[in-house]
Amino acid sequence: MKIAKEFRWEMGHRLKFHKGKCINLHGHSYKMMVEFTGDVDENGMVLDYYDVKEIVAPLVEELDHGFLVYENDTELQEMLKKLNSKHTVVKFESTAENLCKYFLEKIAERELPGNINKISVKVFETENTYAEEELIF
Numbered sequence: 598m599k600i601a602k603e604f605r606w607e608m609g610h611r612l613k614f615h616k617g618k619c620i621n622l623h624g625h626s627y628k629m630m631v632e633f634t635g636d637v638d639e640n641g642m643v644l645d646y647y648d649v650k651e652i653v654a655p656l657v658e659e660l661d662h663g664f665l666v667y668e669n670d671t672e673l674q675e676m677l678k679k680l681n682s683k684h685t686v687v688k689f690e691s692t693a694e695n696l697c698k699y700f701l702e703k704i705a706e707r708e709l710p711g712n713i714n715k716i717s718v719k720v721f722e723t724e725n726t727y728a729e730e731e732l733i734f
């Protein structure tokens with residue numbers, strides 16, 4: 598059985614390596630679908646939606662209305678510091694693919710009930726583009 602919860606946030610970024618428009622500072626209304634697969638427990642639940650929210654919402658809140666900055670992009674870091682604007686520095690280019698891995702790793706760090714055997718994260722950068730990564734255990 599699989600359960601899923603959707604999360605949304607606004608975030609700015611740029612892809613410094615990009616040959617097209619994505620090299621510019623811009624933002625997206627991100628959407629993420631977090632899915633948990635596993636056996637249903639004695640109460641008829643895979644995982645309480647409340648617990649899903651408690652695990653994922655703080656991760657989303659940390660990024661909401663801020664910039665995600667690759668650690669090598671020192672110019673952007675300096676500018677955001679100067680403007681005293683919310684930003685998070687990460688060790689990866691801020692692509693949807695890497696964001697997927699980022700969230701998946703953070704979620705997997707948490708102690709989950711033994712019935713869960715798969716976590717899947719889909720990050721939508723726009724309404725019609727997404728990246729998906731899953732972890733099976």
Ligand SMILES: [Zn+2]
Pocket residue numbers: 610619623624625722
């Ligand atoms: Zn973008």
